[in-house]
Amino acid sequence: MSPRRTFGAVAVLALCCALVVPAVAFGLEAPTSGELVNEPKRFDGVRIEFEGEAIGEVMHRGADAWLHLNDDAYMLKNVEEGAPLGGFNSGMPVWVPGELADRIEVFGDYKHQGDVVRIEGVFNAACAEHGGDMDIHADSLEVLAQGRDALDPIRPWKGVTAVVLAVMAGVLWYADRRTRLRELRGLLRR
C-alpha cells in the first residue's frame, strides 16, 4: 500500500472512531437521520448527538442560525471524487447559536466537501418554535474534520467524445443548410 493510501485509510479510521466513541462513552443516543424520520415519536424531545457533513450554507437568523447536516453515504467523499452511489442524501436541519455555526468554514456543494461536525441537542419531531419543522436544537458543536476542495477533472474519453460529436453535428448542420438553400434557389429560379 502506498504511503498516501495508508494515510488516507488511517484518516478515515480515525474519523470513524471520532464519530462513534463519544456517543458510546457519554451515553447519549446517536440516531441517524433515517432513524429520526422513521421513528419521530421515539426521539421527540430527547437530547441526542448527531454527526454529519455541513452542506450548502449557514443561514443566520438573529442570534441563531440554520445548518443542514447530512449523515449519508457522501459525508466523507462525494460522487465527483469517486464515491460509489449510496442512495439519496439524508440529513437533519439544525438550529444552533450563531457563534457556534460560524466555526464551520467549508460547506458541501459541487466544488467542496463540507466540514464534518458533531452537534448535541434536543430533537423535535414537530418544532413549536419553527412552524412544525422536524429539527434539532443544538447547544454544542464540534468540527471533527475540516472540509476541502472537491476536484472533478475532465475525463479524457469525455473530451474526445465531445470533439468528435461536435464536429459531426457541425457537418450535419452545414449539409442540412446547404440542401435547404439549394432548394430555395431552385424555387426562386422557377
Add this chain to the structure above:
Amino acid sequence: MILRPRREDHLVIGKYTGKVIVGVGLLMVVPLLTSVLFAEWDTVVDFVISMSACFIFGFGAQYLCRTDKDLAWSHGLVVASGSWIWATILGALPHWLSSHEGSYLDAMFDVMSGYTTTGLYLLQDLDHISNGLNMWRHLLTYAGGQGIVVIALTFLFKGTSGAYKVYVGEGKDERLLPNVVNTARAIWLVSLAYLAVGTLALFGVALWLGQEPVRAFLHAAWVFMGAWSTGGFAPQSFNTMWYHSFAYEIVTIVIMIAGSFNFALHWAVWTGRRSEIVRNLETVSFAITLTLTTMLATFWLARAGVYPDAMALGRKVFYQLASGHTTTGFSTIFSKAFVTQWGTIGLLAVTLAMGIGASACSTAGGIKGIRVGVIFKSLIGDVRKAIAPESAVVRQHYHHIRTQWLDDGLVKTALTITVLYLVMYLVSGLLGVLYGYEFTAALFEGVSAGSNTGLSCGVTDPSMPAVMKLSYIVFMWLGRLEFMSVFALLGYGISIVRGR
C-alpha cells in the same frame, strides 16, 4: 381497415420530430453557459456531448426526411408524443454523464419527470451536483411546463397550419390568439414575465433569510421554475424545507397556484377581465376541492396531535395540500413523514388532491378541475331533470372564459379522460402492491407520478424495481399528454406492422 403509413408520413413525422429535438439541444445552451460561468469544466463537456447528440439527431432527421408535405392531425399527435420520447432519451445524457445516476433508466426517469413537471427523482447526492446540472433540471421542468413543443413552435416552426396539430397533441388546445405560433409566444410572454417577478420576489426573501447573493439568486430562479411549472424540483435534497421560512412558503404558494391556472385564464386577466378568476369553473372547482381536502387532513392531523399548535398545523397542512393539488410537489416535511406522521387519512387526503390536480392547458397535471366541475354540473343537471316536469327542458351551462352550454359530447369526453386517469391511478397502486409496498403508500406514489405531482412518501428510490421505474415513466408521460397523443403513437406503431 388500418392504413399503413406511407413514406411521406414517415418523412413528415421525422422532419418535425427533428425540429423539436434541435429545440432541446438549443435549450442546453443555458446550463452550458451556467457551467462556464462557475468554471464547472467537467459539466461543460457533458453539455457539449449532449447538445451535439441532439443536433446530430435533429439536423440528421431534417436532412434525411426532406418533404414539403404539411402535418395532418395524426402526424401532429405522433410528433408530440414521439418527440417526448426522443427528448427524454437525449435529454438524459447530462444526468447520466454526471455519474449521479444509478443507470440510464434512472437518468431517463428524472428527465421525463422534469419535462412532465412531475418532480420525482432518482438522482443521487443531489446536494453535491454542479450548478449547470441543477440549472438543467429546473430548466427541463420550466420548459416542460410550457410544453417542449411550444418551445419549438415559438422558435423553429415557420408555418402555422401544421403547428396547431402538434400543439394540441401536447395536451393544450386553448388558442389565446388566432394564430397558434402567436399563442405559443403569448404563453412564453406570460411565463417570462412571471419568471422575472417571481425570481425577484424569492431573491429578496432569500437575502433576508441569510443566503449569500449568488446562491440566493440561483435558488430563487430554480425554486421559481419549480413552482411556476408545478414541477417541484428544488436545488437541495431538503426541498423547500431548506429555507425554514413562512415568507418563502407564502411566495412559493402564490407562484404554484398561479402556475396551476389555465393559460387562457392568465391571458383573460392580463387583457383586463379580472372577474374571470372568481367566475371560471376551474378556479371555483379548485377552491372547493382544495378546501375540502385541506379540512380532511387538518381534522385528521389535529386528532392525531402531530403538530404542537394550530399555526404549525395549518402551515404544514395547507402547504402540502396546496403543493399536492396544484401538482407541484414541493414539500416542507420529509418524504417518510407522510407515512410516519400523517398516517392513512393524511396520505389519502393528499392522494385525492393530487389525483384531481389543477387546470387544463396549464403546467399542472391530474384529472383537472374543469373535468371535475363539468361532471359535477352534469350530475346536478341530471338530478334537476329527474325532479322537473316531463315537459320541462333543463339545460346546464358553465363559465370558462365565456359562458358555454354543457352538452353531452363534452360530458362524455370529460368522463372518458377521468376514467382513464382513475384506471391509471389504480394500476399504479396495484403495481406497487405487487412489489411489496403498502397499498396506501403505493397509491400515493402512483397517483403522484400519474398526476405529475412529485410528492413522495418514500417509495420512489434508486433501489426501486426497474419495472416500477419504467411504469412511472409511462404514467408521467400518459398523464402529461392526457392519453390521446400516446394512443395515437401506439396506433401509428400498429399501423406500420398491421396496416395495408
